[in-house]
Amino acid sequence: MKKFILAENDLPQQWYNILPDLPAPLPPYLNPVTHEPLRPEDLAPLLPQTVIEQEFSQERWIDIPEQVRDIYRMWRPSPLVRADRLEKALDTPAKIYFKYEGVSPAGSHKPNTAIPQVYYNAQEGVRRVTTETGAGQWGSALSFAGSLFGVAVTVYMVRASYHHKPYRRSLMHTWGAEVFPSPTERTQAGRDILAKDPDSPGSLGIAISEAVEDALAHDDTKFALGSAMNHVVLHQTVIGLEAKRQLELAGDYPDVVVGCVGGGSNFSGLVFPFMADRLSGERPETRFVAAEPTACPTLTRGAYTYDYPDTAGLGPLLPMRTVGHGFMPAPIHAGGLRFHGDAPTLCALHDQGYIEARAYDQNEVFAEAVRFARHEGFVMAPESSHALRGAVQEALAAKEAGQERTILFGLSGHGHFDLGAFDAYLAGQLEDYTIPQAQLDEALSQLPKIERI
Amino acid sequence: MKKFILAENDLPQQWYNILPDLPAPLPPYLNPVTHEPLRPEDLAPLLPQTVIEQEFSQERWIDIPEQVRDIYRMWRPSPLVRADRLEKALDTPAKIYFKYEGVSPAGSHKPNTAIPQVYYNAQEGVRRVTTETGAGQWGSALSFAGSLFGVAVTVYMVRASYHHKPYRRSLMHTWGAEVFPSPTERTQAGRDILAKDPDSPGSLGIAISEAVEDALAHDDTKFALGSAMNHVVLHQTVIGLEAKRQLELAGDYPDVVVGCVGGGSNFSGLVFPFMADRLSGERPETRFVAAEPTACPTLTRGAYTYDYPDTAGLGPLLPMRTVGHGFMPAPIHAGGLRFHGDAPTLCALHDQGYIEARAYDQNEVFAEAVRFARHEGFVMAPESSHALRGAVQEALAAKEAGQERTILFGLSGHGHFDLGAFDAYLAGQLEDYTIPQAQLDEALSQLPKIERI
Known part of the structure; x- marks a missing residue:
């Protein structure tokens, strides 16, 4: 057996919420204005009620609505594949499995949360949702979800990507979504940026500010976030729950789980169902590796403190490891990893030593992606290639140590929208970026002055 | 249940060969020089021995080598999905199923034959295979296969596509393949064309001539064809065999099967396992609909006669319905459907009334693809959209007649490489092309003078 497929009936019926299982309570979110702990009602202008409840819920298991499962079934359960050709190429005693999310209509894991978010909005009569997108994975997933539920979608797309990644926009x-290159003249946040820099290439932080402002200004409109927050991570746990069941079928359990981290929802969605076993003491030895780009080194070089999710500071202050909401990451092709912070739950577990973090340069991750394509067929997204790089390091370490090791990594999306980047890599034209400490210090110096967590 | 997944153990162990079940023997291929019936040994310089045997075999079932099945398992069995949201949108009593081949690493059905073709070449010590490609689906599938078996791949890519579809080239x-824009200076066939027209945009027929000439000129090199011939159709029957088993699980059987036709291997691969039941008298009522573009109307407006598969006339004369090997189709986005002929088996069955053919314009097929995307999520290739259009017509006819109808169509590939075309469609910039009769007559007048079949 090479591929492990679940019957449709094995599609999870509930998402896993890690909040009640955390070793220590998550530090509270803070109101961006008062710096007081955020109350659920503070989010009401932005998010539908059910999503707010999920954000704060202490229930371990939360039902997946049947209408959401019905749409998940379009592509879920997604495949778990044993990469035995890669194992042979590496001549490693390790077993390498990957969970493949590239089979979704949007080509990535993002619809796992786009579908329930739009569903809950539709249930509560919301007519339009706004959002940000960088490289376009999240924006396209939300557009897909909007089309299924008849909810209009407005996407603020980072200007540089809007022009350089036209196919995501076409998608x-x-x-049926409307897409604007951010910063725009449509919002105060956008106008403020453009006044200072008419040629601003934009950033995720700016785009979030615009989407939030647009949602706040319209009664029938809410905002949807693609990563970082608890409810997003919750929805993504469908990945790890399936993977766990599939590995059970394979008679296996991972020694180490590796995922790439942008905002952290793909990583956490894969990892947390396994983390539950470590936290409960059932599997105390399992290791978890977060792979991030050197160009946006939140976990490896950021500060663990409170920061805004957006440039204008409209969103709640989140307890997270951050390189600063004003940080402008270099233009790496893994656009989905260019977020200045990470999911608070992930950051807390990282801070407590449950998660290791590693940063990789673009050239080394593309080299792995090309090797993988030539042995395992699938051409993966640059984001996912970071996880692959981590998995290969684990496999080579196992070989070095002469020991068996079961490795699971998340292949969060296919690379069919990123072939220009592969071209550049093959032509030797990719740059690696190491952030000068002075640039990081400058960005961190602009953090809100709140006592460290 | 919405999606019907087969266990990996249900991956077919044999391909289905329709040759022994045809109502009348297939007219022989002819030697391109002597016009005598082609002998298997005539193909030896071009194809590996096992492939030649398959081309002429009268065995109904042919074993799929375990090494090929092992690679098929990367993405097979592919999903069969009930398009119930589309059914609702059409308000039809019909049931619509689609067999989804977009999950393969290359994003289309083409690897189903690329893998065994390269496998047999590798078994026989061939070091390099050459091929043609239009929009790039076939060239990328063969490149994928080559990388897995360590066989070098040389692709002659139609020049217009080489420049307009750079991402397929990147793939x-x-x-690891080498890719040249055809016509090239590397072959006599290419040089002859360039001498007449230095700006020639190329065509599939020209690219085949170049790939054949390259293979003939090198001892360690063979040629691989992406469609039309019997062995290609044979390999593609894995699609229909799976679909049949999946429909069995669903407790269903199609009243009509619809596929798009370029060279005919995707259509025939889906259809022939069902056709077997019609030919045997077990399911005498099943209908089969071939959907082609008005811009290359082989089945609806071509002649049923002998023609070359390539422009220079290097390949064997095939008994097929053709618009002439010199026909230059308009630049529609469904590049995979721009072949001047069709599979001989398909053409014979069409000629005998077992297959209906319909031709569609680009705008109507893109309109269906967009409607489908907004209800069923998946954005499909323009080629596949022709099959969708046929399926929707059947569903609307069933509604009109107030009768139930079970429709199966082939979704042969995803549209993630074709988003520029969707852009053009949404902007109202797509042209429809109806071929003037004089142009067809001119192309048909250049057919080799052989008594009609």
């Missing part, structure tokens, strides 16, 4: 248009 | 490079 959003095909699903 | 081939990622899998």
